Amino acid sequence: MLTAPHPSSAPAKPVLDFKWPAEGIARAPYRLFTDPEIYKLEQDRIFRGRSWNFLCLDVELPKAGDYRTTTIGETPVIVTRDHDGKIHAMVNRCAHKGALVCLKKQDNVASLTCVYHAWNYGLDGQLxxxxxxxxxxxxxxxxxxxxxxxxxxQPVRIESFCGMIFGxxxxxxxxxxxxxGPEMAQFIKRNLDRPLRILGTHSQTIHNNWKLYAENLRDSYHATLLHTFYTTFKVNRLDMDGGIILSDEKWHHVSFARRAKLQEAAEYSDAKVHSANYESALEGPRLLKAxxxxxxxxxxxxxxVFPNMCIQFTLNSLAIRFFAPRGVDKTELFWIFLGYDRDTEEQSQMRIMQSNLTGAAGLVSLEDGCINEFVQRGTRDDPGGASFMEMGGRVAESEKNSRATETAVRGFWQGYRGIMGF
Structure with a gap:
């Protein structure tokens, strides 16, 4: 039964009949991906609850009067930079009739005006x-x-960390x-704690529950199997030196690999991993130089970062991904490709070229746009079933010498259960 949303909160009365399988975090009930009542509860307990949500980058609001629209879960949000340079965030909902105030993705304005009845707000949200x-x-x-x-x-509490605005x-x-937590914060600083430059952005809609994409990002086990480009061109394989670090609450993670320390494992041949056993070449080999x-x-x-963002670094391609629920079986995924202000023109061009590895049509991540939909379609008629996640064990612990594990996926579910009260 559903109980309290968090140990520090007052106990909540059960709101629906739901029981997690006895096997614990090594199982994820299929019902979680299709039940509209659970989805509705997530909006309250996760997105409007005890979590920080990525809103945008500081560099996306360079001038006074700039705003960007985004969401926290399904709640529409405006992020602004006022005339004193201070950043604010507020719900994109007029205090009069509840209409959206800002209709564009981004703009530069002197103030915010609702088109319905012309209620006018300052860049701090004050009427x-x-x-x-x-x-x-x-x-x-x-x-x-x-x-x-x-x-x-309605104001949204915000904080800036390494150029990222969270709400x-x-x-x-x-x-x-x-x-x-200290390990997660330190690794973000490794990648982002310097002036950033946006190289490009895009987005896509994927037809699956948002948690399936959250799982996918934590699933290092699938990358060498589903993403044949990784394996063929030795960009990311499980027989490279690498590991997984989980945060104290298990819901954030880092998976890492060192390309130079590849020691080809017999398991790739034994398991007949596709594309691992033949030679291929690129017509543009510069793509993989770094x-x-x-x-x-x-x-x-x-x-x-729980619930819905990711920082990726592949060769020299740096990007932020964040994703927003758009219904129980629909998710919008956003990509921001980054470089550093200190980059030379040649380095910027190399990062742009390598950005073709990922993204909606990326040589690596193209498959992720459909594989989670396959799970959504395969599980929607069996709410009583559950996924099986015992690769690498049954608990959620850091594994600093292997990525042949589902430990980070189990970590997501441990954090999810805690905040949802399951």
């Missing part, structure tokens, strides 16, 4: 004026005790760096 507040020719208008200070856009509706959740950026030798990493 500044109401059309016809005093009526017309002395008739109508707002009551004499109407107070603009009591009608603003939360929770007043109790710890700060972002503490939420990440320079060593960090002294730790890591050439591939996937880092997740």
């Amino acid at each position: 500044k004026g109401v059309a016809f507040r005093n009526g017309v020719r002395g008739q109508g208008g707002m009551p004499s005790d109407f107070d603009v200070a009591k009608h603003r856009l 939360t509706f929770s007043t109790e959740v710890e700060g972002v760096e503490a939420y990440l 320079w060593e950026e960090f002294d730790d030798g890591i050439t591939h990493s996937i880092q997740t």
Whole structure:
């Protein structure tokens, strides 16, 4: 039965009949991907609960008056930079009738005005004026005790970390760096703690529950099997030196590999892993050339932050992915490809070229756009079933010498169960 959303919160009454399998985090009930009531509860307990959600990058709001629209779960959000350079976030919902205030993905404005009845807000979300507040020719208008200070856009608590703007509706959740934990925060600093440059963006809609993509990002086991390009061209394989680090609450993770330390394993031939046993060549071999950026030798990493973001580094391609639920069986996935201000033009071009590895039509990640839909379609008629996740064991613990494991996926479900109260 569903109980409290978090140990620090007051106990909640059960709201639906749901029991996790006795095997614990080594199973994920299929019902989680199709049940509209569970999906609705996630909006409250995860996205509007004790979590930090990636909103945008600081560099995406370079000038006073810039805004971007995004979502926290399904809640529409505006992020702005005011005329003093301060960043604000607020729900994109007019305090009058509830209409969206900002309709564009991004813009530069002096203030925010709802097109419906022209209620006007400052860049901090404070109501500044109401059309016809005093009526017309002395008739109508707002009551004499109407107070603009009591009608603003709902604020969202925000924090900036390594150039990323995070938002939360929770007043109790710890700060972002503490939420990440020391190992996760340090690895983000490795990749992002310097001035960033946006090289490109794109998005796609995938027809599956958002948690299937959250699983996919943590599943290092599938990468060498599904993504044949990785294996064929020795970009990321399980027989490279690498491992997985989980955060204290298990819901964030880092998976890493060192390309230079590949020792080809017999298991690739024994298991008849496709594309591992023949030679191929690229007409454009420059795609796979890279320079060593960090002294730790890591050439591939996937880092997740619960509930819905990822930082990837492959060769020299750096990107942020974040994804938003758009219904129980639909997810919107966004990609921001990055470089550093210090990059030379040649380095920028190499990063842009390598960005073809990932993204909606990437040489590597193309398959992820459909594989999670296969799971959605395969499980939707069996809400009583559950997935089996025992590769590498049955618990969620860091594994610093292997990625042939589903430990990070189990870690996601451990964190999910905690915040949902399952």
